[in-house]
Amino acid sequence: MNVWTLRATLLLTLTTGIAGWNVQPNSYALAQAPTNNVVAVVNADPITRDQLAKEVVLRHGEEVLDEMVNRYLIVQACKAKGIQITGQDVQDEVIRIAKKFGLTTESYLQLLQEERDFSPQQYSKDVVWPMLSLRALVADEVKVTQEERDKAFLSQFGPSVKCRMIMVADRVKAEQLRSMAEKAPEQFGELAMRHSEDETSASVHGLIPPIRQYTGDADFEAIAFNLKENEISKVYPLGDQWVVLQCVRHLPETPPAPHARPMIMQQISDRIVDEKVRVSASKLFAKLQADANVVKVLGDEAKTKEYPGVAAIVNGQKMTVAQVAAECIERHGTAVLDGEVNRKLLTQALGKSNIKVESADLKAEVERAAVSFGYVDADGKADVDSWMQAMLADADQSAQELYIRDAVWPSVALKKLVDGQFSVTQEDLRKGFEANYGVRCEVLAVVLGDQRTAQKVWDMARANPTDSFFGELASQYSIEPMSQSNNGRVPPLARHNGQETLEREAFKLKPGGVEAMSGIISTGADRWVILRCVGFTEPVVTDFEAVREELTRDLYEKKQRLAMANKMDELKEAAQVDNFLEVQAQMGKIRQTSATAPISR
Structure with a gap:
């Protein structure tokens, strides 16, 4: 290494x-x-x-x-x-x-x-x-030459070209799009949004950061600088992609203030x-x-x-x-010791409850993990070897033993400690069925960062209660990237999926007119949301019995994971742990701060 x-x-x-x-x-x-x-x-x-x-x-x-x-x-x-x-x-x-x-x-x-x-x-x-x-x-x-300094200065402060770009993996498609853009240059942004495979620029109608000189591909830069405003470039290979540029405008140089130039040249x-x-x-x-x-x-x-x-x-x-151990402890001792403290807590809890983790338990847990991630053989049994090779960068014996020790054993220990402490109720199944397979509310959303702007947007949306106008408001005012770039469209809201306030308000709405729009919803963290319902989806599944077994299994695993996390927190809170290595590390930080303080004066 x-x-x-x-x-x-x-x-x-x-x-x-x-x-x-x-x-x-x-x-x-x-x-x-x-x-x-x-x-x-x-x-x-x-x-x-x-x-x-x-x-x-x-x-x-x-x-x-x-x-x-x-x-x-x-x-x-x-x-x-x-x-x-x-x-x-x-x-x-x-x-x-x-x-x-x-x-x-x-x-x-x-x-x-x-x-x-x-x-x-x-x-x-x-x-x-x-x-x-x-x-x-x-x-x-x-050695640094004056020519190198001058080129670097130009790349930072010299003229640049603002462009739109279409990027695709297929040259033939790139040539077709270029031909379409040549016939209607004003439609270049729309073509980029619909066809460009570079999602970042496509979402803003193909706009890319200004192209500067001496920053990379000299031929690519030359193409951009030789374009006139609205002119379309030839198709150019960039890596394994093909790009077409449209010049928006040429930007002049932006030289720094004279007094700042010496410092900039030194940088x-x-x-x-x-x-x-x-x-x-x-x-x-x-x-x-x-x-x-x-x-x-x-x-x-x-x-x-x-x-x-x-x-x-x-x-x-x-x-x-x-010597290696001493350096390992200096670099990684605190994190590894945390793991050993947790292992000690689990071992003690197992002993108090007279519970043992057997090798058969560990084997079963590894097989369960392999199956859950789709690693099975022709007979549908766990393909543990393939699972280990896929999961571990180095699937040798020592790496597998560490995986068993650090991941599998703690998981088995916690599962045994929480066994019988939770169950999947009919109410859990009902909510799970609605969340996974039930009706979803399709909405447009505007997310605002302050209540005053939210009230302003709400008033405008109320005065013109149409989906199209609401979408325009989202693109203009929303501070959330997805809703802003997609005219308000966001993923449909389902029941019982962790967004209780938004879900409750969404399912009160009715598509069309004034009744489709929510009030101003405060979601915390200085975020205010306005929703507009555009419809409801059909249920994915209507036959509860057809998915009962799978749903029960999924809910059981979710409840089990939550119980395991709570159990570990409970053991930590109840424990008396004296971590001298952490104390030493904190003292070291204090000493280092004291030692370095004079430098900053």
Whole structure:
């Protein structure tokens, strides 16, 4: 696994670090071995660090090891060239990038923590340091010319062409549509809406973002810039599609203010450098990997016996399983520990109720899942092997065991714990039948974001109570994309499908005239809806007995899932859980915030 491939976007767009953290290359190859310290206590039952280490390595060990190996290769390359990335280098990068995004360093670090779940230290070690190192290693290859800057400036601020587009997969169809558009250019938007296979642009009559120079396909750009207003282009291949353009108008350049130009040119240079670094570093990294002598031990049973306690040997240097475990805990420990706490709660609940989960139960659950997703053999029996291969990216024995442990066992345990605590009643069947097979109300809808506008639209609709006028109001005022782009049309409303307020109001309406329109319906979250009934569908099924068995099964599974979720919540609420790893993580966040606070001043 290539660390550059995995993190390229982050490396080039999001960089930060820790003030005062001294980045020494050799420090990346060192880690503390896990101990028997308790990381959590669940109702007086402890979970040790060694237990957590075993679980987290099972799930993330190989991925983390790959990144550790790749990081080590960068370390060795830096040593060979005498390159050292210091804590000051990392801190300077923090300040530069934070300013680039208009954020203080403290705000930027907080954003990374909240959005990416990266602690400042982890981010510095796993992202910033490799990025700075690779940038230094390929610095001699990265030069930005004035021509490149000028082209990038033109692509951002130069003239552009506003166009409509028709995109289809078949060339013959594209030529036919072009011919139709040539005869009636004013109908191009209608043709795009009806025939274009690009749904985003079709919904707005073919309009696409303005086409600019030096942003991609030069021939495509030339076609657009050579068109006159309302002129239709030739059919052009774009990827595996065929497109026809119509020029709406040429847009003039939009140069920035003179005082902003130096900053913009610097941003453009940085962006070009980043792209060149990405390409050069990718090539360099591929060479480092190709030249390296790496023996991966983790996950290989034979090599594990030969090299006990070793995860990998990189150019003669051993990386231990303990080092990998420590890094796994740092990155994934909190999430894996949550799963182990839940497993402990379920195990305790099973014990109190004198319930056992047998291997036969697990097998039956896997077979049930396979059948429910249509994986059956010629005899109609569960095709477990095909199911496993389809569901798991790596369907080897270890992946299957983890699937059984993390997904199947908890599901079986919860099903046994809630068995007999719910049932499907006749009222459930009645509502389920109406929801799935009953009459649906076909409506037009206008969704508004404030009550004043809703009242205005309602008054206009009331004064002209026709479907067509209501549709025009929807296209003009609705803030919900589907109703706005489809003249108010939305999927038909069925009973008992979770939209109680809308359903109740819809089924009071009668098609045609004033009685077809609802009042202003508040649905919460600053949304007001006006409905207009245009008719009712016929029932999908009228014979209840014909679908009773299937309906009963579906409702039972829905009730079972709800009962299982409630049971898990109940166990969590009643438990006494001391999660020391989470406390340590929170303390770490506080320390990092304190350490980085001076940077933003």
